[in-house]
Amino acid sequence: xxxxxxxxxxxxxxxxxxxxxxxxxxxxxxxxxxxxxxxxxxxxxxxxxxxxxxxxxxxxxxxxxxxxxxxxxxxxxxxxxxxxxxxxxxxxxxxxxxxxxxxxxxxxxxxxxxxxxxxxxxxxxxxxxxxxxxxxxxxxxxxxxxxxxxxxxxxxxxxxxxxxxxxxxxxxxxxxxxxxxxxxxxxxxxxxxxx
Numbered sequence: 538x539x540x541x542x543x544x545x546x547x548x549x550x551x552x553x554x555x556x557x558x559x560x561x562x563x564x565x566x567x568x569x570x571x572x573x574x575x576x577x578x579x580x581x582x583x584x585x586x587x588x589x590x591x592x593x594x595x596x597x598x599x600x601x602x603x604x605x606x607x608x609x610x611x612x613x614x615x616x617x618x619x620x621x622x623x624x625x626x627x628x629x630x631x632x633x634x635x636x637x638x639x640x641x642x643x644x645x646x647x648x649x650x651x652x653x654x655x656x657x658x659x660x661x662x663x664x665x666x667x668x669x670x671x672x673x674x675x676x677x678x679x680x681x682x683x684x685x686x687x688x689x690x691x692x693x694x695x696x697x698x699x700x701x702x703x704x705x706x707x708x709x710x711x712x713x714x715x716x717x718x719x720x721x722x723x724x725x726x727x728x729x730x731x732x
Contacts, residue, residue, distance in 0.1 A: 538722070539564060539571035541594055541611075542579065549701040550577050550608070556705035557719035559726070565590060568597060572726040573604040576611025578699060587617050604692035604725035606718060612665070612686060612695030619669025619688070627664045627682055645675040646694065647685045650717040664697065692725040694718070 538559040540547045551561040554575065562571065574594065587595075595618045598605050607615040613623055643651055665683040668674055676685025676696065684697045700715020701707070708714055 538562070538573050538575060538726070539568050540575045540577060541565060541591065542577050546579070547577050549699075549707070550575055552706065553701040553704050553715070553719050554722075557716065557723050559719075559723050565594075568594060571603070572729060573606070573722055574598045575722070576605065576607040576614050576695075577701075578609030578611065587614055592618060599691055599693065602691060603729065604722055605694075606722045607693075607695035608701065609697060609699060610663075612697050613663055615693060615695045616665045616669045616672060616686060619672050621665060621669030621672065622667040624664045624666045624682075626662055642679070643676040643685065645673065646687050646721075647676045647696070650721055651676075651713050694721065 538554050538561050540550050540554070540561050540563045542550075542563050542565065544563045547561075547563045551563065554561040559573075561575075568574070576595070591614060595605065595614065599618075605615065607613075617623065665674070665686065668683070668686065671689045671691075672686045672693075673689060674683045674685070675687045676683070678684050678697075682697070686695045687693070696718065700713075700718045702715070703709050703712040704715035704719060708716070
């Protein structure tokens with residue numbers, strides 16, 4: 538599993554992938570052998586354009602129908618890649634010292650994966666505005682901000698919150714279990730191997 542990032546900045550993501558039975562490689566350069574892609578949280582997206590290298594990475598995985606999971610900024614990157622736009626400042630989604638938001642409403646795939654609906658860890662000030670082509674909002678916060686998106690025909694899922702902070706060894710009784718998202722990614726990779 539390729540984690541698009543810089544070594545040392547993606548430790549929680551790598552631990553969650555390992556707990557789900559996947560080997561993680563952190564890089565912004567190699568992707569040829571990777572079965573799937575995890576786009577982690579991180580810095581901001583300026584305007585409605587992605588850096589060329591990141592755009593090309595997502596394009597290679599999407600064109601090859603390889604699974605992609607976007608988390609926080611990763612979900613925003615997926616939305617922009619598919620032609621969507623972002624709000625630059627969303628009040629109430631980044632509160633110093635507090636990372637929990639009320640339970641999101643979910644439908645479709647995310648409702649199936651996340652069978653409980655306690656609060657989620659959320660720490661962002663950018664959010665999906667116009668939804669990208671062939672993406673559907675399948676999870677949203679109580680104020681209507683998209684918290685999860687799914688592609689209509691590709692194995693592509695994005696969540697605005699941080700499942701790596703609430704899964705496996707980091708599971709919290711007051712938060713939704715993020716493990717099913719990493720298990721979904723693992724199963725999508727296995728399905729590709731079989732076909």
